[in-house]
Structures are given as C-alpha cells and as structure tokens.
Amino acid sequence: MNDLVALFISSAFIENMPLTLFLGLCTFLALSRRPGTAVWLGIAVIAVMGVTVPLNHLLYRYVLAPGAWAWAGMPDLDLSYLRLLTFIGVVAAAVQLVEMIMDRAMPALFATFGVFLSLLAVHCAILGGSLFMADRSYNLAQSAVFGLGAGTGFAVAVIMLSAIRRRLAYADLPQGLQGLGIAFILTGMMSLGFSTFAQVALP
Amino acid sequence: MKLWAQVTDPILHQNPVTLQILGICSALAVTTTLAAALTMSAALTAVIIAASGIISLIRTHLPSSIRLIVQIIIVASLVIVVDQFLQAFFYEMSQRLSVFVSLIATNCVVLGRTESFALHNRPLPAMADALGNGLGYSAVLIILGTMRELFGRGTIMDIPVLPTIEQGGWFEPMNLMLLAPSAFFLLGGLVWAIRSWRTEQVEKLEYKLAPAEEPRR
Numbered sequence: 001m002n003d004l005v006a007l008f009i010s011s012a013f014i015e016n017m018p019l020t021l022f023l024g025l026c027t028f029l030a031l032s033r034r035p036g037t038a039v040w041l042g043i044a045v046i047a048v049m050g051v052t053v054p055l056n057h058l059l060y061r062y063v064l065a066p067g068a069w070a071w072a073g074m075p076d077l078d079l080s081y082l083r084l085l086t087f088i089g090v091v092a093a094a095v096q097l098v099e100m101i102m103d104r105a106m107p108a109l110f111a112t113f114g115v116f117l118s119l120l121a122v123h124c125a126i127l128g129g130s131l132f133m134a135d136r137s138y139n140l141a142q143s144a145v146f147g148l149g150a151g152t153g154f155a156v157a158v159i160m161l162s163a164i165r166r167r168l169a170y171a172d173l174p175q176g177l178q179g180l181g182i183a184f185i186l187t188g189m190m191s192l193g194f195s196t197f198a199q200v201a202l203p
Numbered sequence: 204m205k206l207w208a209q210v211t212d213p214i215l216h217q218n219p220v221t222l223q224i225l226g227i228c229s230a231l232a233v234t235t236t237l238a239a240a241l242t243m244s245a246a247l248t249a250v251i252i253a254a255s256g257i258i259s260l261i262r263t264h265l266p267s268s269i270r271l272i273v274q275i276i277i278v279a280s281l282v283i284v285v286d287q288f289l290q291a292f293f294y295e296m297s298q299r300l301s302v303f304v305s306l307i308a309t310n311c312v313v314l315g316r317t318e319s320f321a322l323h324n325r326p327l328p329a330m331a332d333a334l335g336n337g338l339g340y341s342a343v344l345i346i347l348g349t350m351r352e353l354f355g356r357g358t359i360m361d362i363p364v365l366p367t368i369e370q371g372g373w374f375e376p377m378n379l380m381l382l383a384p385s386a387f388f389l390l391g392g393l394v395w396a397i398r399s400w401r402t403e404q405v406e407k408l409e410y411k412l413a414p415a416e417e418p419r420r
Contacts (some may be wrong), residue, residue, distance in 0.1 A: 022232040188386075195384065
C-alpha cells in the first residue's frame, strides 16, 4: 500500500508529465489560456489515463509481451514491437467510447466537455503513460495508480499555468514575448519549482 | 521554384515549433545532447516525408470519416519501422531516447502536416512540404541541443570545446542546462528572438488595457 502511495506522489509531482518529462505540452500550452477550459482538460486527462493505462497493461501482458502465448505452445512469440500501434488504437477507442457514453448519459456536460475528449486521442502524455508502463513493467495495481497519478500531475500543472496566464492580461510584456514566448518562460519557472519535489524522501 | 519555397518557408517564416506550437513535446526532451537531437531530427524527418507521400498517394480513395484513424495507423507503422531500425543499429542511442521515438506517432507536426497539406495535394509538393517542416523542426532541435550541450557539459558532439575545470580549464559546467527548466527558458528566448526580428509573427492581444485616465485635480 505504501509503495502505491509513493508511486502516486512520484508520478504526479516528481515526474510531472508536462514539467519534467515534456509530455503533452501541445495541449498544455494551447488550452491554458483560461482556467475554465484548463479544469475540464485536466479532468479529461485524469479520466482517460486512469482507464487506458491499466487497460493497455492487460493487453500488453497477456497478448503482446514476450512469452505471453506460451499457453498456446508458442513461447518464443514476441509481439512487443506492436505495442505502439496497439496502445494508440486502445487510446483512440477508449476516447471514442467515453465520448459516446457521455453523449448518451450526460448530454449537457458533453456539450462543454466533448471537444477536449476528442483532442486526447493523440495526446503525448496519455500515450507516453502507457509506454512508460510497458518500459518499467508495472503490475496491474501499479499501472492504475500510475495512470491516475500522472493524470493528476498534468491537471495540477495545467490549472496552475492557466491561473498565472490569466493574470498576465495586466502585464506589460515586450511585443515578441506575448503569448507563446512568455508561456514557455512561465512553464520553465514552474518546472524549476517542481524540481524541488525531487528532493522529497518517499517511504 | 514553388517547391523550393515550400521547403524553405517552414524553416523560418512558418516554423512548426516556434510559430504554430506543434511538436514541442519531443523537441525539449531530447535536446540535452546534440547527438540525441540530431537522431531525433533525422527520425522525425524520415517519418514525416514517408507519411506525407503515402497519405498523398491514397488521398482520393480515403473516406473523410475514417481519415484520422488511417493517418494515425500509417504514421504509427512508420514509427515502428524507425524504432526497430534504431534498436538494431544504434542501440545505445535508442535506449537514451527511450519512449520519445515512439512518441513521434503522436507528434502534432506529423499529423498536422498530413491532415492540413498532404490530404489536399499531389505527392511531390506534399513531400516537399514535409521535408521543409521536418527541417524547421530539426533547426529548433539543433539550436537547443547545441546550446544545452555546450553550456551544460562544455562539449559539442562529445568533442570538448570549452575546457572544463575538472580537466584543468576555466569553464564551470552549468548543470541547470541539462535539467528540464532550461529547455523552456531557451525555447522561450528563441521564440522571443525570432519574433523581435520577424515582427509579423507577434501574437495579437486578446484584449487591451484601456489607457489610464488623467488624474483629476
């Protein structure tokens, strides 16, 4: 139990997806202009990562990993090179499924939320989460916690950045820095702040 | 002539990274050394040219309802080929790049170009445009990679340029350059530099502050 808590904290803060691993930066910068959209984006990322990472874990372990087909008399079969294609397919399908369920069950929420969901089908952080899971050979519980933790880290970072960027409306910036330039520098400062988490001693 | 413009335009005027915020994810993670940046640039340029060519060839047979998933599958298959190639011939480098080669599959530069250009154009212009965007992306990676390696370690491509104190020289390596924050600062500075030079790239303000009223006497 303790190491699951440690994994959650380390995936959310120490190895923060956008700030220390540079994953999911495209949406991180493009959708952080307003706190309202940032909150929805964060929730969507947590939900999709929490579902797809454990799902991909099951697929990887029982279909793709070397030796997964030993029970069928093919112990040498190694399909792990197909993991990228499989993971992308699972993420896209999961996103589509969540979209359909939401459209049916909560149409009002879907109207505000749906745009972000379809964006997530090609999101570096979500795919990266699944790839890290396979690289580090987590078990099922660990991959579920890792997915939720990494999603939470993304949500925290994007909401913080959007809050800062809203304040920037009152700042008198040099012309060339407006928009993208200052967003990068702010992200760098947040990343400096998050790097202090690396000193946290986990149990 | 037009093809030439399609290759050179994205390098400075329409740079995919600094103007369109595409593909930053991998641009920052792999630039701690120049060698890694070059490998990543070559991999991405190869994938984007092949993907644009293939998608442009089948563009008339592609129903628009499934075009996204077909593009993703084509790109992902090409990425697998590149990944296997790196693992076979440059094993150490592929370990150092870890998941970032695979993440070319979700790199927005690739999907952005195939979706917005290759789907509507003949193969030759599509590939020229892809080459240009690949080079534009590579230019940013090479600039960042050179600066981070030079100031972080005092070397370029592992050849010592600035003699470090450890080797009896005068240069104190800046460890911050090898960490995540410096990549953001450098890219922010690069964007600033480009936009101060090419002022037409400056973003318009969403809203402006009203001028302060004259104080009443």
